Amino acid sequence: MTIAISALLAFFLFRFLQQQYTDSRLNAHLTASRQIDSLIIKQRQQLQQVASAVSTMHALNTLTENSHTPSRNHLHQDLISTQMDLGLNSIHVFNLNQNIIYALGTKSYQSAWQTFITNSIKSESPTSFLDCTNHCEIVALAPVLARSKLTGLVAVSASLADAILIYQAMAQTEVVIIKEIDAKHSIVEAATNPANTQAIIHKAALLKPSTTSQALNHSTKLIKIDSNQYEIARIKLSDNLLPNHIQIYSIENVTSKLAVVNTTVRYIFWLVLGQALITLGLLSWLLIPPLKRLLNTSQALSLLGKGSFSGFRQKVTLRTQAKFQDEVDILDNTATTLSYRLEHLESEINANTYALQKAYEQISNEKAFTTHLLDQTQAIIVVSNHLGIILSVNLFGSKTTGYPLETLTNIKLTQSALFNAITTADIDALEHLSTSENLKFQHEADMHFADNSIHRLSWTHAWLAHHSLHEHGVILSMGIDITEQIRNEIQLAYLADHDALTGCFNRRRFQAELEKTLATTRRYAMQGALLYFDLDHFKNVNDTCGHQAGDVLLKRVITELQNLLRDVDIIGRMGGDEFAIITLDTNQTNAAIVAQRINKQLATIEIEDLGIHQTISASIGIAMFASENISVRDLLAHADIAMYQAKQKQRGSSHIYAHAENAIHHLRENIYWEKHIKQGMSHGLFELFYQPVMALHDNSIQHYEALLRLNMGGAIISPSQFMPIAEQSGLIRDLDSWVVHQAIQQLASLDAQHQEVCFSINLSAINIGNTALLNHIAQWIFEANINPQRIIFEITETAAVVDFNAANQFISTIREVGCAFALDDFGSGFSSFNYLKQFSVDFVKIDGAFIRHLADNKDDQIFVRTMIEIARAYGKKSIAEYVENAELLALLKEYQVDFVQGYFIAEPKPYSHYFGNESSLTSA
Numbered sequence: 001m002t003i004a005i006s007a008l009l010a011f012f013l014f015r016f017l018q019q020q021y022t023d024s025r026l027n028a029h030l031t032a033s034r035q036i037d038s039l040i041i042k043q044r045q046q047l048q049q050v051a052s053a054v055s056t057m058h059a060l061n062t063l064t065e066n067s068h069t070p071s072r073n074h075l076h077q078d079l080i081s082t083q084m085d086l087g088l089n090s091i092h093v094f095n096l097n098q099n100i101i102y103a104l105g106t107k108s109y110q111s112a113w114q115t116f117i118t119n120s121i122k123s124e125s126p127t128s129f130l131d132c133t134n135h136c137e138i139v140a141l142a143p144v145l146a147r148s149k150l151t152g153l154v155a156v157s158a159s160l161a162d163a164i165l166i167y168q169a170m171a172q173t174e175v176v177i178i179k180e181i182d183a184k185h186s187i188v189e190a191a192t193n194p195a196n197t198q199a200i201i202h203k204a205a206l207l208k209p210s211t212t213s214q215a216l217n218h219s220t221k222l223i224k225i226d227s228n229q230y231e232i233a234r235i236k237l238s239d240n241l242l243p244n245h246i247q248i249y250s251i252e253n254v255t256s257k258l259a260v261v262n263t264t265v266r267y268i269f270w271l272v273l274g275q276a277l278i279t280l281g282l283l284s285w286l287l288i289p290p291l292k293r294l295l296n297t298s299q300a301l302s303l304l305g306k307g308s309f310s311g312f313r314q315k316v317t318l319r320t321q322a323k324f325q326d327e328v329d330i331l332d333n334t335a336t337t338l339s340y341r342l343e344h345l346e347s348e349i350n351a352n353t354y355a356l357q358k359a360y361e362q363i364s365n366e367k368a369f370t371t372h373l374l375d376q377t378q379a380i381i382v383v384s385n386h387l388g389i390i391l392s393v394n395l396f397g398s399k400t401t402g403y404p405l406e407t408l409t410n411i412k413l414t415q416s417a418l419f420n421a422i423t424t425a426d427i428d429a430l431e432h433l434s435t436s437e438n439l440k441f442q443h444e445a446d447m448h449f450a451d452n453s454i455h456r457l458s459w460t461h462a463w464l465a466h467h468s469l470h471e472h473g474v475i476l477s478m479g480i481d482i483t484e485q486i487r488n489e490i491q492l493a494y495l496a497d498h499d500a501l502t503g504c505f506n507r508r509r510f511q512a513e514l515e516k517t518l519a520t521t522r523r524y525a526m527q528g529a530l531l532y533f534d535l536d537h538f539k540n541v542n543d544t545c546g547h548q549a550g551d552v553l554l555k556r557v558i559t560e561l562q563n564l565l566r567d568v569d570i571i572g573r574m575g576g577d578e579f580a581i582i583t584l585d586t587n588q589t590n591a592a593i594v595a596q597r598i599n600k601q602l603a604t605i606e607i608e609d610l611g612i613h614q615t616i617s618a619s620i621g622i623a624m625f626a627s628e629n630i631s632v633r634d635l636l637a638h639a640d641i642a643m644y645q646a647k648q649k650q651r652g653s654s655h656i657y658a659h660a661e662n663a664i665h666h667l668r669e670n671i672y673w674e675k676h677i678k679q680g681m682s683h684g685l686f687e688l689f690y691q692p693v694m695a696l697h698d699n700s701i702q703h704y705e706a707l708l709r710l711n712m713g714g715a716i717i718s719p720s721q722f723m724p725i726a727e728q729s730g731l732i733r734d735l736d737s738w739v740v741h742q743a744i745q746q747l748a749s750l751d752a753q754h755q756e757v758c759f760s761i762n763l764s765a766i767n768i769g770n771t772a773l774l775n776h777i778a779q780w781i782f783e784a785n786i787n788p789q790r791i792i793f794e795i796t797e798t799a800a801v802v803d804f805n806a807a808n809q810f811i812s813t814i815r816e817v818g819c820a821f822a823l824d825d826f827g828s829g830f831s832s833f834n835y836l837k838q839f840s841v842d843f844v845k846i847d848g849a850f851i852r853h854l855a856d857n858k859d860d861q862i863f864v865r866t867m868i869e870i871a872r873a874y875g876k877k878s879i880a881e882y883v884e885n886a887e888l889l890a891l892l893k894e895y896q897v898d899f900v901q902g903y904f905i906a907e908p909k910p911y912s913h914y915f916g917n918e919s920s921l922t923s924a
Contacts, residue, residue, distance in 0.1 A: 005272075005276065009268075009269075009272050013264075013265055013268055014261075014265040017261045017264060017265060018261065021257065021258070021261055025220065025231065025233075025254075029220070029233045029235070029250070032167070032171060032173070032233075032235055032250055033235050033236050033237060035167055035170065035171070036163065036164070036167050036175075036235055036237060036248065037237050037238050039163040039166055039167055040130075040138070040160070040163050040237070040242075042163075043138055043158065043160075043162060043163045044128040044130075044138050044140065045128075047128060047138050047139075047140040047156060047157075047158050048126050048127070048128045048140040048142070050082075050086055050088070050140065050156050051126060051128075051140035051141060051142035051154055051155065051156045052126055052142040054079070054082060054091065054142065054154050054156060055142040055143060055144045055145070055153075055154045057075065057078060060075055060093065060144055060152075060154065061144060061145070061146040061151065062146075075102070076102075076104070079091050079102075079104050080104065083104060083105055086158075087158060087162065088105060088156050088157065088158050089105055089137055089157045089158055089159055090103070090104060090105035090155075090156070090157045091103070091104040091105060091154070091155070091156050092104075092154070092155040092156075093144070093152060093153070093154050093155075094117060094152055094153040094154075094155065095151075095152045095153075096121065096150065096151070096152060098114070098117055098118065098121070098153075101152070105157075110131055110133040110134070112131055112133055113131065113139060113155065116129050116139070116141060117141060117153060117155070120141040120142075120143060120153060121143065121150070121153055124143050124150050125143065126140065126141060126142040126143065127140070127141050128140040128141070130160065130242060130243065130246075131157070132160075132179060132189070132242075132243050132245070132246050135159065135189065135190075136159070136160040136161075136177060136179070136189055136190070136246060137157045137158060137159050137160055138157065138158050138159075138160060139155060139156070139157045140155070140156050140157075141153055141154070141155050142154050159190075160177070160190070161177075161190045164177065164190060164192065164248070165192065168192040171250075173250050173251065173252045174191070174192050174193050174196065174197050174200075174250070174251040174252070175191070175192050175235075175248060175249070175250055175251070176188060176190070176191045176192075176197055176201060176248070176249045176251060177189040177190040177191070177246065177247070177248050178201075178246070178247045178248075178249065179245060179246055180245035180246075180247070188201060189246065197251055199225055200223055200225065200230050200232065200251050203223050203225060204221055204223050204232050220232060220233040221233075222254075227255070228253055228255045229253070229254055229255045229258055230251055230252065230253055230254070231251070231252050231254045232249055232250070232251050233249065233250050233252075234247060234248070234249055235248040235249065235250055290326060290327075290328050293328045293332075294328050294331070296315065296316070297316055297328065297331055297332055297335060299315075300312050300315040300316050300335075301335065303315070304335075304338070304339060304342060307346065309339045309340070309342060309343040312335070312336075312339050313336055313339055316332050316335065316336060317332075318332055318333065318336065319332075378396070378480070379396065379478050379479065379480050380393070380394065380396060380397035380400060380401070380418070380457070380477075380478065380479040380480075380481075381393070381394040381396070381397060381476070381477070381478055382394075382397065382408075382413070382418065382475075382476075382477040382478075382479070383474050383475070383476055383477075384413045384474060384475040384477065385472065385474055385475075386434060386472040386473050386474070386475075387412075388412050388413045388414065388430065388431065388475070389410065389411065389412060389413070390408060390409045390410065390411060390412075390413055390416055391409065391474065392409060393405055393408045393409060393418075397418070397479075400449075400481065401417065401418065401447070401449050401450060402449050402450025402451055403417050403418075403449075403450050413430060413475070413477070414427045414430060414431070417447075417448075417450075418447065418479070419445065419447070420447060420448050421445055421446040421447060421448065421454075422445050423445070426443050426445060429441050429443070430461060430475070433461055433463045433475060434463045434465070434473065434475075436463075439462060439463040439465075440460070440461065440462050440463070441460075441461045441462075442458070442459065442460050442461070443458075443459055444456060444457065444458050444459070444482070445457060445459060455481050455483040456481070456482050456483045456486055457479040457480065457481055457482065457483075458479065458480045458482045459477060459478070459479045460477070460478050460479075461475055461476070461477045462475070462476045462477075463475055463476075464476055485870070485873070488866040488869070488870065489866075489870070491862065491863070491866065492827070492863055492866050492867065492870075495827075495859060495862075495863045496508075496509075496827055497509035499572075499573040500857055500859030500860050500863065501551055501554060501555065501573070501857065501859070502554055502555055502557075502558040502573050503558065504558050504571045504572055504573050504579075505570065505571065505572040505573070506572065506573060506849075507572065507573070507574050507575060508798070509572070510570065510572025510573075510574065510580060510582075511632050511636075513570050513572070513582060514530070514570075514580075514582055514632050514635065514636075515632050517570070517582050517584060518625060518630065518632065518635070520584070521584070521625060521626055521627055522627045522629070525626075525627045526584060526585055526626070526627070527585065527586065527587060527624065527625070527626045528582065528583060528584040528585065528586060528624070528625055528626075529582075529583050529586050529587075529588070529590075529591035529594075529622055529623070529624050529625070530580060530581070530582060530622070530623045530624075530625065530635055530636070530638075530639045531580065531581040531583065531591065531594065531595060531598070531620055531621070531622055531639070531654075532574070532578070532579075532580045532620070532621045532622075532623070532636065532639030532640055532642070532643050533578070533579055533580075533595075533598070533618040533619055533620040533621065533643055533646075533654075534576070534577045534578045534579070534618065534619065534643065535553070535557065535577040535602075535616060535617070535618055536616075536617045536618060536619055536647075536651040536652060537614065537651075538550065538553075538576075538577040540614070541553055541614070547856065549607070550577075552607060553605070553607060553616070554573075554577065556605050556607065557579070557602065557605070557616070558571065558573075558579075560601045560602060560604070560605060561579070561581070561598065561601075563601075564597060564598065564601045565581065565583070565594075566583070568584065569581055569582065569583045569584075570582040575849075579618075580636070580639065581594075581598075587624075588622070588624055588656055591622045591624065591656070592622065592654060592656065595620040595622060595654035596654070598618060598620065599617050599618060599620070599652050599653075599654075602616040602617055602618060603615050603616060603617065617651060617652030618652065619643055619644075619646040619647040619651055619652065619653065619654075620643065620646055620653070620654035620655075621638075621639045621640060621641065621642030621643030621644070621645065621646055621654070621655055621657065622639065622642055622654055622655065622656040622657065623635055623636075623638035623639035623642055623656075623657040624656065624657070638657040638659075639657060641657060642655045642656060642657035643655070645657075669725075670725055670728070670729070673721070673722045673725035673726075674725055674729050674731070676710065676712065676722065677710075677722055677725065677726055677729075677731050677735070678731070680710050680711075681731075681734060681735075681738065685710055685711045685712065686708060686709070686710055686711075686735075686738060687709055687711060687910065687911075688706045688707065688708065688709070688739065688742055688743060688746065688910075688911060689706075689707045689708075689709050689716075689908040689909060689910055689911075690704040690705065690706060690707070690759075690908065690909060690910075690911060690913075690914055690915075691704065691705050691707060691901060691906060691907065691908040691909075692704055692901070692905060692906040692914070693705060693760070693879060693899050693900070693901045693905075694899065694900050694901070694905050694906075695898065695899055696892070696893055696896075696897060696898065696899065696900060697898070701905075701906075702756045702757050702758065703757075703758050703760065703792075703899065704757065704758075704759055704760070704914065705759075705760040705762075705794075705901065705908075706739065706743045706759050706760060706761050706762070707719075707762075707908050708735065708739055708762075709908075710722060727764065727766065730766075732764045732766055732767075733764075733766065733767060733770070733773075735764075736763055736764050736767050736773065737773060737776065739761060739762070740761055740763075740773070740776070740777060740780070741776070741780055743759050743761050743791075744777075744780045744781060744784050744786070744791070745780075745784065746759075746911050746915075747759050747784070747786055747790060747791070748784035748785065748786045750915055751916075754915060757790065757915075758789070758790040758791065758792060758820075759790065759791055759792070760792040760793075760794055760822060761791065761792070761793055761794065762793075762794045762795075762824070763793055763794065763795050764795075764799075765795065765796070765798075765799030768795065768799065768800075768803065768806055768807050768810045769803075769806045769809070769810055774810075774813055774814070774817075777814070777817060777819075778817050781817065781818075781819075787818070788817050788818030788819045789818055789819070789820060791819045791820070792819065792820040792821065792822050792842070792843065793814055793819055793820075793821050793822070794821075794822040794823075794824045794845065795807070795811075795821075795823070795824060796823075796824045796825045797823050797824065797825050797826050797827070797847075798825065800823060800839065804838075807839075808838065808839060808840070811839060811840055811841060812840060815840060820842040820843065821840070821841045821842055821843070822841060822842065822843035822844070822845055822879070823836070823839060823841045823843070823844050823845065824845045825845065825847045825848075826844045826845055826846050826847060826867065826871075827846055827847040827849075827850055827863065827867055836870070836871070836874060836876070837874060841876060842876060842877060843876060843877045843878070843879055843899075844867070844871040844876050844877070844878050844879065845878075845879040845880075845881055846864060846867055846868075846878065846879065846880050846881065846897075847881075848881045848882035850863055850864050850867075851864065851880050851881060851882045851883065851888065851892075851902075852882050852884070854888055854891055854892075855885075855887045855888055855891060861891070864880070864892075864895060865895050868895050868896065868897050872896075877898040877899065878897045878898050878899070879897070879898065879899040879900070879901060880892050880897045880899070880900050880901070880902075881901050881902060882901075882902050883900045883901060883902030883903075883904050883905060884902050884903050884904050885904055886904065888902075888904070889904060889905075
């Protein structure tokens with residue numbers, strides 16, 4: 001391991017030095033490129049200066065004008081001297097026709113010069129360029145002027161090798177110029193020290209342009225000849241400085257430089273390796289003895305698990321003579337002490353094992369039975385033998401009833417205090433329980449507790465044959481105290497019919513009483529009056545004195561009305577400060593007198609301690625009824641119209657409804673809404689809004705209620721404005737069908753992110769028992785290929801209990817399809833809890849009338865809490881509507897309601913708001 005680490009360190013150091021070497025070589029090559037660049041440019045500039053100097057010779061000016069022979073001879077002598085002094089390859093003189101009129105030196109003129117000659121003559125300016133047609137040389141052109149007039153052109157050339165030799169002298173590096181003849185052949189144009197570079201050029205294959213020379217465009221190449229290593233690198237010059245087929249390479253002997261790197265790496269490798277070996281030796285000398293002892297102890301520990309304590313102590317030798325004890329000595333001493341302790345404990349365990357086995361066999365059966373009984377919480381558990389003698393009663397039974405356990409056991413079951421109010425029929429059933437068909441019996445019975453309080457208990461008795469506690473079998477009885485539940489049901493039944501604040505009938509019960517009264521008048525040809533009124537300026541009382549003062553005023557109003565009216569007259573609170581009175585066997589005159597007496601009595605109300613100083617009055621609408629066939633809805637509407645007529649006339653007055661006042665208005669209104677309902681169906685003006693229903697246990701939303709809206713010119717119309725007309729005209733069947741079909745389509749269109757979402761769809765009472773709609777629902781769900789459990793249908797409690805059998809059959813059929821069902825407006829119907837027990841619904845939606853003022857109304861709090869608990873007891877989920885603020889939400893969380901819905905959670909919005917673009921959907 002140590003050698004590997006040393007080698008690794010040396011390798012990384014080698015890579016570092018190698019990189020340093022590579023970087024230095026790269027810098028050297030860049031420097032070489034810049035130096036040769038500079039030398040070639042300088043040589044071009046110098047040559048261009050020479051050409052310009054030659055062009056100014058007087059003899060040359062004369063020659064370009066008339067080619068006079070004496071001038072030529074004189075010029076020839078001057079130019080030869082210039083050529084020899086400056087080391088020029090050639091001097092050429094051209095006339096304006098670009099013909100050579102004088103030439104000196106090598107015949108280096110090439111056709112490639114022609115373009116540069118033409119441009120120089122045109123521009124009348126000097127220029128220079130490289131020509132490598134035969135041999136690479138620098139050519140400079142300069143115009144010849146005679147008497148400020150262009151008369152010709154002079155061209156001088158010098159070899160490129162001069163610049164290369166200067167660089168070689170500076171850098172002490174061999175330089176080779178390679179000329180590419182074609183794609184497969186190249187020649188050496190020039191080379192410094194050809195004797196040494198010839199072998200290197202051959203081995204590096206520099207004369208093969210398609211291989212090595214191309215590779216050297218991007219890197220260097222290392223060539224080894226004999227014991228020397230040479231680095232070949234292409235010198236990259238500035239753009240357009242050399243032709244593309246000319247390449248310049250530098251060749252440098254780097255043997256000594258590489259040797260320095262390798263020597264340094266070897267030195268460091270051996271240094272690190274030596275240090276590591278010394279360290280390893282010291283560690284081995286220090287650690288091997290204690291490690292051997294530790295290994296011996298660890299191997300011996302397995303003997304403790306096998307119970308070989310003496311064998312462990314024989315294998316572990318304690319160092320008692322050592323001057324210093326290390327950690328291994330401490331471990332050995334501790335393990336030896338532990339072995340003695342474990343040996344002692346094992347002997348005790350063996351001694352007790354036999355006794356424990358006998359005791360376990362005796363109590364195992366009793367323990368299993370006792371554990372089963374104790375697991376039954378909040379119940380009285382009684383075990384009796386086959387003769388009905390009580391063998392045991394659980395502690396909860398004794399504490400709940402207040403009777404000591406001694407008085408409850410060893411007596412006959414039917415004669416004990418637990419059954420001190422049992423009926424003869426129940427006694428007979430208990431005595432024959434072991435021979436009954438299902439060996440089980442359930443009943444309810446009153447029981448007098450020790451404190452003389454009477455409680456109602458629900459008992460379940462079961463015969464357990466051949467039980468281990470008794471060879472003949474036992475009777476297991478379990479009793480649950482349902483007194484509070486019954487009391488809550490009674491209270492809820494009262495609250496379902498009565499206004500929680502005033503104690504008079506609520507709207508639902510008042511309408512039921514009005515229905516009975518109308519039936520009575522038709523049967524006995526009687527006459528009566530419906531008085532409908534609200535308190536004038538009641539809003540001012542709430543705004544100025546507070547809602548508490550308003551509540552006190554409402555209670556006082558009911559008290560005064562009860563004192564004023566007959567016992568047979570019926571009073572109901574219709575909502576807010578609206579009240580209604582049914583008075584039977586009266587005429588218009590007497591009804592008007594009653595209205596006057598009401599206002600007179602209300603005027604006597606004074607509640608100055610709450611800040612109410614104004615005179616209380618009411619605007620009273622009177623609607624007469626006799627034996628004619630009129631509905632409760634229409635009669636209430638008549639009285640409501642009369643009340644507003646009284647308001648318009650004078651506050652604190654009354655008005656008797658006349659049929660002519662509203663007939664035309666209602667007719668026009670019905671025609672108007674029927675027309676718009678039909679247009680909405682035919683023109684696709686109806687749409688579904690969705691309101692989220694939030695689960696309180698985790699604040700998640702996977703449940704949305706579909707709500708119908710009518711779009712009239714951009715105005716969104718609530719169904720409360722057109723639904724009564726739709727129900728009256730029979731159009732409600734088509735509306736329900738459209739809503740169901742559209743909701744199913746939209747549910748089916750949801751993407752994979754919304755696969756857990758379910759929709760609640762409201763159904764009207766008229767569709768209960770609608771076989772055609774049931775068939776359509778099953779067909780639409782099948783066609784949409786969705787899970788029917790994601791659809792929840794809702795009907796109101798009132799609609800369900802009107803025809804209980806039909807509603808229950810309808811609900812059962814829907815559930816057979818796989819859909820869930822919810823009972824809406826729960827708490828507003830008839831005998832709510834009696835029917836709830838029998839309806840096979842999944843959800844119970846608490847009537848919003850109990851939720852709106854829940855935070856301020858103690859009666860509503862009792863009612864709602866009890867409804868939630870009873871719904872849970874029946875295995876149904878509860879939903880609270882109209883949750884408008886955080887205070888209501890916190891209260892409902894405390895009551896452990898399952899779901900909440902309302903504007904505080906989220907407002908109803910179009911489908912696209914919650915689920916994206918709806919453009920892919922088609923209307924039904």
